[in-house]
Amino acid sequence: MEFTNVLIVKNAKEHGVNNLYVTNGKYSDKSYDKIHADCNGLVAYPSLINIHDHLVGNWVPKGAPGRPYANTNIWVKELNDSDPIKERDKYLKTPMSHLMEEAGLDLAMLGVYKNIFSGVTIIQDHVPRQKDEYYQSFPIKVISDFQQGHSITGKNWWGGDELSEEMKKTRGKIPFIIHLAEGSDELSRGEFDELVEQGLLKSNSIFVHCTALTTEQFKQLKAAGASIAWCPNSNIYLLGITLDIDTVLKLGINICLGTDSTLSGSTNLLKEIIYTKQTFPEIPNETLFKMVTENSAKALMLDTYKGKIEPDVDANLLLTRMNKKDPYENFVTLNTCDIELLMSVGKPIFGKVEYLKYFSWDAKDYYLFECNGSKMFVTGHPEEILKKIEKKLGYKKHFDYLPF
Ligand SMILES: [Zn+2]
Numbered sequence: 001m002e003f004t005n006v007l008i009v010k011n012a013k014e015h016g017v018n019n020l021y022v023t024n025g026k027y028s029d030k031s032y033d034k035i036h037a038d039c040n041g042l043v044a045y046p047s048l049i050n051i052h053d054h055l056v057g058n059w060v061p062k063g064a065p066g067r068p069y070a071n072t073n074i075w076v077k078e079l080n081d082s083d084p085i086k087e088r089d090k091y092l093k094t095p096m097s098h099l100m101e102e103a104g105l106d107l108a109m110l111g112v113y114k115n116i117f118s119g120v121t122i123i124q125d126h127v128p129r130q131k132d133e134y135y136q137s138f139p140i141k142v143i144s145d146f147q148q149g150h151s152i153t154g155k156n157w158w159g160g161d162e163l164s165e166e167m168k169k170t171r172g173k174i175p176f177i178i179h180l181a182e183g184s185d186e187l188s189r190g191e192f193d194e195l196v197e198q199g200l201l202k203s204n205s206i207f208v209h210c211t212a213l214t215t216e217q218f219k220q221l222k223a224a225g226a227s228i229a230w231c232p233n234s235n236i237y238l239l240g241i242t243l244d245i246d247t248v249l250k251l252g253i254n255i256c257l258g259t260d261s262t263l264s265g266s267t268n269l270l271k272e273i274i275y276t277k278q279t280f281p282e283i284p285n286e287t288l289f290k291m292v293t294e295n296s297a298k299a300l301m302l303d304t305y306k307g308k309i310e311p312d313v314d315a316n317l318l319l320t321r322m323n324k325k326d327p328y329e330n331f332v333t334l335n336t337c338d339i340e341l342l343m344s345v346g347k348p349i350f351g352k353v354e355y356l357k358y359f360s361w362d363a364k365d366y367y368l369f370e371c372n373g374s375k376m377f378v379t380g381h382p383e384e385i386l387k388k389i390e391k392k393l394g395y396k397k398h399f400d401y402l403p404f
Helices: 072-079 083-088 100-115 132-136 163-170 186-197 215-224 233-239 247-251 268-278 283-291 295-299 327-331 353-360 382-393
Strands: 003-011 017-022 025-027 036-037 040-047 048-051 120-125 146-149 176-182 204-211 227-230 253-256 316-320 337-342 345-352 366-371 374-379
Touching: 003 327, 017 036, 040 327, 048 100, 048 253, 072 233, 083 353, 100 374, 100 382, 120 337, 146 233, 163 176, 163 227, 176 186, 215 247, 227 247, 227 295, 233 268, 247 253, 247 337, 253 268, 253 295, 268 283, 283 295, 283 327, 345 353, 353 374
Parallel strands: 003 036, 003 040, 048 120, 146 176, 176 204, 204 227, 227 253
Antiparallel strands: 003 017, 017 025, 040 316, 316 337, 337 345, 345 374, 366 374
């Protein structure tokens, strides 16, 4: 398949108008069939990676009655008694360690749709490791190769092994993910030393939040080659602060941007990008672009996709409108309805209905709706999940990340 005359943004440095080729789910150097999509005036980006989400936590509205918190251990305890969680739990009955039962899977799928509608095709779902069938249930990639801890203070209260055992199981070959120093008090500040003591500061570590870290600790983190998952909207909402981004960028730490769940974070990853740009206008657009593409691919140790458009890697494509001439400036202003087509490994996931004619497709596999006057499709049936939730609650529930 060939996308003709499209502005291809290969990575944070290289871009130009050319034809883009996809063959058997991979980007290729030429077309092997006669399928052409004219994409004059459109931009092709590598699709996005959401480094931090809790898929079943994507309920609304946000719930944090006692904010700002000195640390989020307080919030996690309060959350279970909060209105949004009480409402969600009328639907979700399964514990976090077993999400394969229907309601858990439905809610996780809703979280996947949040991501699809923001150009994401790869998600790190931070929960205890589920059965393989869970990861095989989704139309985009929810990473299954990882080990995790909830946090240093809370340990693995939600399921999983001892933190050091979880790290051991990675054998350095898959990422180890943990919330770290999410607060501004003594308790949060003490977590880094404990982490080092427990042998968790490694090159395959991804530390989420890091709001209490000092410059010295960031230097140690950089020396170890670890990565950071940054969720500024969630941090500022819950804590009133976020990490020292100037120091992190100056030190050249591998930093990635994620959403967290909608109980504390942005509506979706595109909104998180817009929020971050508005809050930190000094961060170059190209840097923000890297934080949701190649930096995240590196942190998650992905092997068939590096968050770039290059031959022989998975054709994960985010094709959008061009509202701004500079593609990186365009990137930091994108919204759901600017998406023309989202592909995961060459498969159409979401986009304008007119693109479906280039693929072999079956109407029953898609849900069709309108977005800003355009007819759109999305893979699967999110509307069925909404119906089930409505039946259980007895009233209609609206999720603002769903564009219908
Ligand atoms: Zn989180």
